[in-house]
Structures are given as C-alpha cells and as structure tokens.
Amino acid sequence: MPRRHHLAPRASILRLAPVQWETTVSYLQRLASRHHLDTAELLRGLGIPGPLLHPECTRPHGPYTSIELYLNPASRSLIADFAGIPEEHLAHALPQWNGHRDKPHAAPPKARLRLAPMHAVTGCPHCTLARTGQTHPVPQYLPDTALICQRHSTWMLGRHTLAGTRLPIEHASLRRAPEILAAHRAHVRFLKRWGPAADHALALAMNLTETWRRNAPADERIWPARARRIGDNKRARLWYALAREAITYPETITLAQFLAHHPRTLHARERPGHAHPLHTAVADLLGRPWLENPALYPDQFGNRITYTVGRHPYPRSRWPYRHNPYDPGPTELTKLGYQPPHPRAVPGKRR
Known part of the structure; x- marks a missing residue:
C-alpha cells in the first residue's frame, strides 16, 4: 500500500519564511x-x-x-x-x-x-540562493522596478517560447551594460518624484521604443551592439528580441522623463516642408536622426502625450508589453520579429 503522511495541525519545528513577491x-x-x-x-x-x-x-x-x-x-x-x-x-x-x-x-x-x-518571473538566482540556501528557482510577481537586480546586475526576462517550444533563458546579465543600471536608478527617482502619475509617460514611452526597435533601420548601431554585450556576443539577433525591454530601457526612461516634464516643444506646430518640432526634439534627445520620420509615431501623437499630474492614478505593476492579465502564457519570440535561422544542409560524407 502507498505510504501516507498524516501531519498534526500544529506548528512545525522546521520554519520556512516566504520570499517577497513569491507565488x-x-x-x-x-x-x-x-x-x-x-x-x-x-x-x-x-x-x-x-x-x-x-x-x-x-x-x-x-x-x-x-x-x-x-x-x-x-x-x-x-x-x-x-x-x-x-x-x-x-x-x-x-x-x-x-x-x-x-x-x-x-x-x-x-x-x-x-x-x-499576472505573470510570474523567476527571481534573481543569486538572491534566491542567499535567501533560501537552495538553487531551486523561485517564481515571483515582481514589480517593474524589481525586474533589475542592482546587486548582481541581472535582468529578469520572464518566460519565452520559440515556435511554441520552451526557451530556457530567463535572465540577462547586465555586467557589460552599465547604462541600463544607471537608467534603473533614474527610473526609481522618476517614480519617487511623480508617483502613480508617471505610469502614463512610462507606458507611452515603452510602446514607442518597442515600435522603434522593430522598425529600426540598418544604420541603428546602439541597440544591436547592446544586444551583443548582453548576450556575450552569442546569438545577437536572438537577444535583440529576447532582451528587448533591456535593450531599449535607457531610451525608454529618458523619453518618459521628457514626456512627463512637459516642455514647450510638445505643443509646437508643424511648418510645411519641415519635420515636426516634436519629432526633431525626440531625435535630438535620443541621438537618432532617423526618429524624425513621422511614420514612426502614432496619429495625433501630440494629443496622446497631453499629461496632467494625478490624471492616471492606476497602480504601477508591469510593463505594457511584458504583462497582459488576460494572457498568462509565455511570450512568443517570433511575434517580436525574431526569425530563427534555417539549418544549413549538411553535405553527405564522401566515400
């Protein structure tokens, strides 16, 4: 007969504390x-x-x-x-x-x-080992500001699949990308200053940078180079889609601060035959001339960024592209623009 365990409903002598945000x-x-x-x-x-x-x-x-x-x-x-x-x-x-x-x-x-x-991502493995004494992964409902572990320079990527197959890569190393760690500190300061009202600017900036990443021209060098550094020069195209939020993170935070501070450029009018002043300001801010292309912006972009402090008090939880409460499954990499390379035909051996 199978062995059965009967536990008395009293306190166990083996205490086990939960990890913050654990499932x-x-x-x-x-x-x-x-x-x-x-x-x-x-x-x-x-x-x-x-x-x-x-x-x-x-x-x-x-x-x-x-x-x-x-x-x-x-x-x-x-x-x-x-x-x-x-x-x-x-x-x-x-x-x-x-x-x-x-x-x-x-x-x-x-x-x-x-x-x-909501999505649960695997927490920092180094912090998990120090907290629990075990290497077993601990899934956590991490807020957006906790997706980066400053102590161990780790980004929690979440769960991804490639053509429906599990992809066992859930963390990215930021040791060779100090600009991402600096952007995280700026992100925390931005939230402390603006509070819940910063969500509107962050969500809009995140949508824009993701659109730009997918439509970046061949002369864009910063994001592909950052992907190579994060992936340690291995499968750079894969990391360009896999670590998409980390790759565009510095520009996202810079753009969100620009949108929230409401400069006069936001309400400038476009002159015939010239680029829109708002597009020119964003291109100069991020150091990318190709961002002056109006096709890279949504319709009536100036009206979308009308921003009032306290107008959007909904709680801050996840990035809009990372988290969809109605789809708790993984993120498919092919939907992010990554196409796996076709395997080359192996020539037959000569006799």
Missing part, C-alpha cells in the same frame, strides 16, 4: 519539500482537500502556463499555523495569498487551482 504555489512547494513531501501530501495532511481544477485551467496555453493556488480563509489559517508564521506576514509577502473570494460565512478548508492574473 503561493512556489511557497507551498518549498514548504512541502522541506518536510520531504509533495504539495498534495502536505495539503491532505493538513486536512485540506485536493485543489479543484478551475474550468479556465483546461484551456491550452502552451508551456510555462501560470497556475496559481487559491486558498479560502480556513485553509490559509491551517497553513499559517503549521508554518509557524503569522498570516499577516504571509499576506504581506505573497501577493495572491488573499486572492480567494472569501464567502461571508464560515466554510471548510478548500483549495482551487486557476490561471494567475
């Missing part, structure tokens, strides 16, 4: 592994029935699908008591800990699996 599934997996169990055995031992499969989880989303475990109040209380950690501490560290829609009346312990409402 609930990851924390329960690490808690169960600490006691030489799997997640299902841990839940059964605590008197929590097996997690129900939400109907949304039956839809195919390809590899790397984000599945989260949602617990009702009774289940959260049992796990907190067993882990020996106050429930308010778990709720502070785990963003989806209180994600279950609690009913007003008391209900028995219950767990449910469903698609997560």
Whole structure:
C-alpha cells in the first residue's frame, strides 16, 4: 500500500519564511519539500482537500502556463499555523495569498487551482540562493522596478517560447551594460518624484521604443551592439528580441522623463516642408536622426502625450508589453520579429 503522511495541525519545528513577491504555489512547494513531501501530501495532511481544477485551467496555453493556488480563509489559517508564521506576514509577502473570494460565512478548508492574473518571473538566482540556501528557482510577481537586480546586475526576462517550444533563458546579465543600471536608478527617482502619475509617460514611452526597435533601420548601431554585450556576443539577433525591454530601457526612461516634464516643444506646430518640432526634439534627445520620420509615431501623437499630474492614478505593476492579465502564457519570440535561422544542409560524407 502507498505510504501516507498524516501531519498534526500544529506548528512545525522546521520554519520556512516566504520570499517577497513569491507565488503561493512556489511557497507551498518549498514548504512541502522541506518536510520531504509533495504539495498534495502536505495539503491532505493538513486536512485540506485536493485543489479543484478551475474550468479556465483546461484551456491550452502552451508551456510555462501560470497556475496559481487559491486558498479560502480556513485553509490559509491551517497553513499559517503549521508554518509557524503569522498570516499577516504571509499576506504581506505573497501577493495572491488573499486572492480567494472569501464567502461571508464560515466554510471548510478548500483549495482551487486557476490561471494567475499576472505573470510570474523567476527571481534573481543569486538572491534566491542567499535567501533560501537552495538553487531551486523561485517564481515571483515582481514589480517593474524589481525586474533589475542592482546587486548582481541581472535582468529578469520572464518566460519565452520559440515556435511554441520552451526557451530556457530567463535572465540577462547586465555586467557589460552599465547604462541600463544607471537608467534603473533614474527610473526609481522618476517614480519617487511623480508617483502613480508617471505610469502614463512610462507606458507611452515603452510602446514607442518597442515600435522603434522593430522598425529600426540598418544604420541603428546602439541597440544591436547592446544586444551583443548582453548576450556575450552569442546569438545577437536572438537577444535583440529576447532582451528587448533591456535593450531599449535607457531610451525608454529618458523619453518618459521628457514626456512627463512637459516642455514647450510638445505643443509646437508643424511648418510645411519641415519635420515636426516634436519629432526633431525626440531625435535630438535620443541621438537618432532617423526618429524624425513621422511614420514612426502614432496619429495625433501630440494629443496622446497631453499629461496632467494625478490624471492616471492606476497602480504601477508591469510593463505594457511584458504583462497582459488576460494572457498568462509565455511570450512568443517570433511575434517580436525574431526569425530563427534555417539549418544549413549538411553535405553527405564522401566515400
């Protein structure tokens, strides 16, 4: 007969603290592994029935699908008591800990699996090793300012596929790209000064730089060179799409600050036979003359950047191209403009 584990609903002598922004599934997996169990055995031992499969989880989303475990109040209380950690501490560290829609009346312990409402990226491996003492990856719901680890010069890329196949590259090294680390410090200062109102400028700048990256002419040298440095001169075209946000990050932050500070150039009128003053200002700001081309800007661009402090108070969470709450699957590289090279035919050996 299979071996069964029965855990008393009392505090364990093996304490395991959660990692900040960690997913609930990851924390329960690490808690169960600490006691030489799997997640299902841990839940059964605590008197929590097996997690129900939400109907949304039956839809195919390809590899790397984000599945989260949602617990009702009774289940959260049992796990907190067993882990020996106050429930308010778990709720502070785990963003989806209180994600279950609690009913007003008391209900028995219950767990449910469903698609997560946001992307979870694998945290910095060096920080994970220092925090947990293990090399096992820890998925986290990182905010945009935490996607860069200044201490270890690492960018968390997230999950990607190539022609539907898993691509096991989730981090980029920034040791040879100090301008990206400097842009991150400027990003943090920008958010501290402008608060939630900075989101409008950041989102618009991110959309513009991604459009420019895809339509950059052959004389653009800075972004391809940055991709080669990030990828350590290996598969530069792949890294140009894979680390797209890191490659355009310095220009994104510079452009967002330009849009938020509302210079007079934003409202200048175009003269016949001359480039738009706004396009010329952006080209001079970023040092790229080819950005004077009006085709690289959306229609009525001047009206889109009308900016008022406090007009867009929605919370800051993810980049617009990185995160889509209605599609928690991975990002397909072929949709970002990367076409894998065709394998060359291997000539037959001569006899």
